[in-house]
Amino acid sequence: MKLFFLLTIFFSFVPILYAQVDTTTLQNNLYDILEDATTDKEGVEYYDLVEYLVQNKIAVNTASIAELMKIPNIDRQSAIAIVRQRNLLGGIKNENDLRSAEGVSEELIDRIISYLIFGDVKDVSFFDSINKNFKAIDFTLRSRGIYDLQQDKAFSDGKYYGSSWKIYNRFVVSKDKNIRVGVLIEKDPGEKSFNDFTTFHFYARDIGFIKNFVAGDFLFEFGHGLTLWSRYSISKGIETVGILPRNGKGIIPYLSSDENMSLRGAAVQFSFNNFNFYTFYSVRNLDGSIDKSTNQITSIRLDGLHRDSSEVAHQRIVNEKLLGISADYSFGEIGSVGLLYYNSTFENDFQHNSLLDPSGNSFDYFAGSYSFTFGKLYFSGETAYNKISLATINSAEIAVDKNFSLLFSYRNYPYDYWSLHSNGFGEKDGTQNESGFYSGFKWRTSYGNIYFYYDQFKYPIGDEKLPLAIKGNEFLIYYSVKPFRDTEFRLRYTNQLKESVAAINGEYGVLSRRKDNLRTELLYKLSKFIQMRSRIELVKTYATAISSEEKGLLLFQDVKYAPTASLSFSGRIVFFQTDSYDSRVYEFENDLTGVMSNPALYGDGMRWYLVARYNTSFGLSLSMKYSELIKPNEKTMGSGDTLINRNVDNRLSFQLDFKF
Amino acid sequence: MNLTIYQLYFWLGADLKFVKDLVFSAAVKKEIGFNPSIRLGTEYSMVDFFKLRIGTSNEPNTYSGGIGIIYQFVQVDYAFFSHPDLGLTHQFGLIIRFTKN
Numbered sequence: 001m002k003l004f005f006l007l008t009i010f011f012s013f014v015p016i017l018y019a020q021v022d023t024t025t026l027q028n029n030l031y032d033i034l035e036d037a038t039t040d041k042e043g044v045e046y047y048d049l050v051e052y053l054v055q056n057k058i059a060v061n062t063a064s065i066a067e068l069m070k071i072p073n074i075d076r077q078s079a080i081a082i083v084r085q086r087n088l089l090g091g092i093k094n095e096n097d098l099r100s101a102e103g104v105s106e107e108l109i110d111r112i113i114s115y116l117i118f119g120d121v122k123d124v125s126f127f128d129s130i131n132k133n134f135k136a137i138d139f140t141l142r143s144r145g146i147y148d149l150q151q152d153k154a155f156s157d158g159k160y161y162g163s164s165w166k167i168y169n170r171f172v173v174s175k176d177k178n179i180r181v182g183v184l185i186e187k188d189p190g191e192k193s194f195n196d197f198t199t200f201h202f203y204a205r206d207i208g209f210i211k212n213f214v215a216g217d218f219l220f221e222f223g224h225g226l227t228l229w230s231r232y233s234i235s236k237g238i239e240t241v242g243i244l245p246r247n248g249k250g251i252i253p254y255l256s257s258d259e260n261m262s263l264r265g266a267a268v269q270f271s272f273n274n275f276n277f278y279t280f281y282s283v284r285n286l287d288g289s290i291d292k293s294t295n296q297i298t299s300i301r302l303d304g305l306h307r308d309s310s311e312v313a314h315q316r317i318v319n320e321k322l323l324g325i326s327a328d329y330s331f332g333e334i335g336s337v338g339l340l341y342y343n344s345t346f347e348n349d350f351q352h353n354s355l356l357d358p359s360g361n362s363f364d365y366f367a368g369s370y371s372f373t374f375g376k377l378y379f380s381g382e383t384a385y386n387k388i389s390l391a392t393i394n395s396a397e398i399a400v401d402k403n404f405s406l407l408f409s410y411r412n413y414p415y416d417y418w419s420l421h422s423n424g425f426g427e428k429d430g431t432q433n434e435s436g437f438y439s440g441f442k443w444r445t446s447y448g449n450i451y452f453y454y455d456q457f458k459y460p461i462g463d464e465k466l467p468l469a470i471k472g473n474e475f476l477i478y479y480s481v482k483p484f485r486d487t488e489f490r491l492r493y494t495n496q497l498k499e500s501v502a503a504i505n506g507e508y509g510v511l512s513r514r515k516d517n518l519r520t521e522l523l524y525k526l527s528k529f530i531q532m533r534s535r536i537e538l539v540k541t542y543a544t545a546i547s548s549e550e551k552g553l554l555l556f557q558d559v560k561y562a563p564t565a566s567l568s569f570s571g572r573i574v575f576f577q578t579d580s581y582d583s584r585v586y587e588f589e590n591d592l593t594g595v596m597s598n599p600a601l602y603g604d605g606m607r608w609y610l611v612a613r614y615n616t617s618f619g620l621s622l623s624m625k626y627s628e629l630i631k632p633n634e635k636t637m638g639s640g641d642t643l644i645n646r647n648v649d650n651r652l653s654f655q656l657d658f659k660f
Numbered sequence: 661m662n663l664t665i666y667q668l669y670f671w672l673g674a675d676l677k678f679v680k681d682l683v684f685s686a687a688v689k690k691e692i693g694f695n696p697s698i699r700l701g702t703e704y705s706m707v708d709f710f711k712l713r714i715g716t717s718n719e720p721n722t723y724s725g726g727i728g729i730i731y732q733f734v735q736v737d738y739a740f741f742s743h744p745d746l747g748l749t750h751q752f753g754l755i756i757r758f759t760k761n
Contacts, residue, residue: 522674534672536688555670555690575670575690604692606668632665633693647662 035237035588035598045230045256047596052255056177057117060098061091066330069247071115073239076371076378077399078104080333094118103402105444126178126207137175139660144168144592146653148189154641160190160307167194168257179204182255190307197304199262203253211271217254217262220280222326222340223369223382224248226391226413226431229423231261231302236427238478238492240440240453241407244380244395244425248338248369250278250326259304260286263322278326280342285316296351300420319347320420328369335372341365344420354464356433358418365419376400384422389414391431393424403444411436415461427457427472434459448481463501466508472498486525493518504545512544533558541583552578554585554601570611576601592623592655605631621657626650668692673699681705685715695719703728713739720744726751733757 050072058067060082068079081103086092095118099109146166155164167187174180180203185195201216222228224246236243251269254262263282270277287301297318306315324342345362352359364387371380381394395409411426415433424431425438440453454475462470474496482488494517502511519537526532539552554576562568570590578584584602590611591597601607609627616622629649631637637644673687685701701715701724711728726739737753 536672553690553696555672555688555696557670557672573670575692577690577692577696606670606692630663630665632663632668635662 031588031590045258045261047594048256049230049252051594054114058115060116060118061086064330065333066247066336070249071112073242074108074112075242075397075399075405076373076380077376077397077405078108080373083333092118103399105402107444107449126204137173140170140172140174141658142168142170142594142655144594144653144655146189146595146651149650149652150644150646150648152638152641153643153645154190154307159641161192161312162187162190162307164189170255172255178206180253182253184255184257186257186259188305188307190305196306197257197259199255199257201253201255209270209272210268211276212251212269213267214251214253215266217264218267218280219252219254219262220267220278220324220326221248221250221252223338223367224380224393224425225423226382226384226393227340227365227367227419228324228342228421231258231423236438236453236455236474236476238451238476240451240476240478241397241405241442243440244397244407244409244438246425250276251280260300260302265322274330274332276328278324280322280324282320282322284320286318286320287314287316288318289314290317290348291351294351296349297346298351298353321345322421333373335370338369340367340369355415355461355467356418356464363419382424384417384419386417386419389417391417391422391424404441406441407439409438411438427455427474428459433461448479451478452476462499462510463508466501466510468501468510470499470501470510472496474498488523490521490523491519492521502545509545511546514542514544516540529562531558531560533560537585539578539583539585550579550583552576552583552585552602554587556587558590560590566615566617568613570613572607572609574601574607576606577604578602589627592625592653593621593657594655595653599629601629603631604633605629619659622655623657624652624654626652665692733759 053070053072058071060068065076065079065083068074068082069076081101082092082098085098085101085104089097092098095109095113098104098113098116098118099106144167148164151164154160165187166189168184169186170182170184172180172182181201182203183200184198186197187194188196199217201214201218204213205211207213219230220228221230224244225248229248230252251267256262262284263280264284265280265282267278267280287304287306289298289301290296291298300318301314306312322342322344324340326338326340328336328338330336341364343362343364347361349361350358365384367382367384369380369382371378376399378397378399379395381392383390383392391413393409393411395407398406400406409425411424412435413424413426413431413433417432419431422431423429426434426436428434434457436455436457438453438455440451442452443450452475454473456471456473458469458471460469461467474494476492476494478490478492480488480490494515496515497512498515499510499512501508504511517537517539519535521533521535523531523533533556535554535556537554539554541550542548554574556572556574558570558572560568560570572589574587576585576587578601581600581602584600586598586600587607588598589609592611599607607627607629609625611623611625613621613623627650629637631647634647635645637647637649669689669691671687671689673685676684676686678684681704683703685699685703687699689697689699697717697719699715699717701713704712706712709730711730713728714725716723722742722744724739724741726737728735728737733756735753735755735757737755739751739753741749741751743749
């Protein structure tokens with residue numbers, strides 16, 4: 001059977017031939033991983049973490065199972081298989097040695113190869129780093145500017161203090177993998193000061209018993225994220241089995257632009273063979289609201305925006321002190337256990353308005369985590385206690401063989417389990433007021449790969465206005481096949497049925513909403529230099545109580561063109577039509593390195609963008625992006641402060657990366 | 661000042677050759693301000709120089725058919741097409757190929 005593809009984009013006047021590309025493995029990997037986060041959140045922190053891991057590769061011949069599991073989306077069975085392979089061969093010299101490992105799929109190797117370094121690589125000790133070879137110090141600078149060419153109403157009315165530029169500057173000095181000093185300053189559009197947000201850290205590792213040390217801003221990840229985690233994590237998606245169990249990475253030096261996510265203070269990890277002990281202390285001021293009459297905290301704001309008098313009035317007024325200890329012990333291939341305690345004390349009490357709100361100002365958390373392997377079975381989980389109730393998640397993975405594996409997971413987060421720093425797996429954010437059962441499998445066959453999950457969830461308290469329990473379920477089926485070399489076809493269907501509390505005819509009631517999403521996608525190479533991606537996506541929503549049905553459609557064509565190793569272009573043209581915002585379609589975009597954008601498109605219109613990147617031979621890399629959103633049949637776009645009196649919304653961004 | 665676009669559309673399609681001499685085509689056309697249109701078609705090569713074609717689409721609902729005759733470097737095409745306003749219309753095409761062979 002022969003398959004011919006004809007792809008044509010007709011424009012009335014000028015054929016638009018943009019194309020091109022960033023062909024770096026990092027960006028290609030990230031595109032697939034992050035696209036599943038089908039929200040308009042920007043996955044900046046995750047991007048930064050992945051970029052850090054790619055730049056500080058893990059030595060495959062010396063890494064422990066725990067270190068290998070720091071690689072995003074690797075599962076424990078594969079990490080164990082890699083260790084067994086290196087023991088069998090006496091070392092993994094190259095990629096081929098890795099690909100011959102029993103129990104590690106080709107697909108996984110493609111995904112993790114960017115994070116590994118082969119051969120006889122020996123880590124330099126901290127003392128060697130500071131005593132020798134001072135010339136081998138790396139300096140990296142990243143500067144970025146993003147400018148909206150159309151002024152929102154808030155800017156034209158002079159509501160905001162600053163300009164509409166978004167400015168980002170990051171400077172890092174590092175020596176081997178042992179010492180790192182980083183500073184980042186950022187200004188959001190509308191903010192006055194170029195250093196509205198500043199983050200910094202000093203990081204050192206392998207100083208005798210001290211495995212890791214951070215002074216400044218850091219994150220701490222434990223277990224499955226019920227108590228301490230970063231704010232960003234991958235949502236449910238095509239990683240139907242790899243999404244759980246999670247692998248808490250312990251101390252992570254922080255250098256991202258999310259303003260209210262990190263801890264600020266110091267953290268240290270002591271390591272004695274298989275035993276690790278951690279302690280950390282943080283003092284920071286968060287954005288929030290404090291009621292002047294009661295002096296109680298009414299909300300914590302996480303958007304990090306300080307553009308006008310109202311937002312500045314909420315800036316960094318909620319003080320939190322956090323002190324914690326943790327320990328874990330590894331049984332090698334068999335598994336590991338971990339314990340955590342921390343106390344978080346705020347200067348003010350929280351105002352307790354609803355059953356979901358915290359009360360008081362001091363919060364204690366105790367947590368235990370485990371992971372054990374029994375042949376083809378792998379169990380893991382975490383249980384946490386906040387002195388009021390227990391939150392828990394427990395998962396079982398069955399790796400039938402390297403082509404078929406199953407996952408089952410149960411979670412229960414009570415309504416009175418509140419933790420500002422948690423980010424457990426679930427349908428919604430917050431690790432609170434949710435129980436659910438998740439099951440999924442992945443199956444690689446000679447006819448293609450099939451991924452499936454089914455998730456049932458329930459919120460014991462649906463809404464403050466109507467405290468009834470509400471529930472829902474969701475399933476995904478994903479199929480991908482490579483009929484020819486350099487050609488891949490993907491089909492993805494999701495179906496979600498979810499209840500919510502809504503006002504119906506003036507009274508609050510439970511509204512059941514169904515959402516179907518079908519995506520077909522074709523990825524292929526036209527030549528060594530040109531890659532194409534074509535997509536058709538359909539969305540249909542149906543709300544039962546009000547018999548409201550909506551539809552949405554998205555079509556796009558991507559072209560990536562890399563004529564030389566140092567020059568690349570990437571472009572996309574998108575057409576979309578949806579009945580309203582409720583039937584919106586997300587479109588995850590290529591962007592500048594370190595920037596993630598996943599805009600929701602709704603209404604009737606088109607969007608296009610072009611990204612160009614040029615790498616010089618002396619460590620300087622320049623990149624730019626221009627994008628336009630056009631709705632020809634509209635006179636304005638947006639609403640309120642974001643109103644634009646035009647039917648075009650365009651943005652220009654550029655970036656400089658310099659390593660010397 | 662708002663941007664005015666008189667006509668702008670996106671056309672995405674694929675041809676699938678199940679067996680020798682028989683090609684199926686499917687495409688979607690999206691023009692801003694109009695619903696997407698699905699187009700399906702088949703081409704059968706009865707002999708080397710003669711092709712028979714038939715197709716249909718929605719938004720608007722149309723059907724069409726035609727033939728193609730190829731002789732050396734010359735191709736002549738004829739098609740009838742059910743235009744939503746004009747009724748049955750006829751179209752002719754002439755293609756001359758400049759190739760080394």
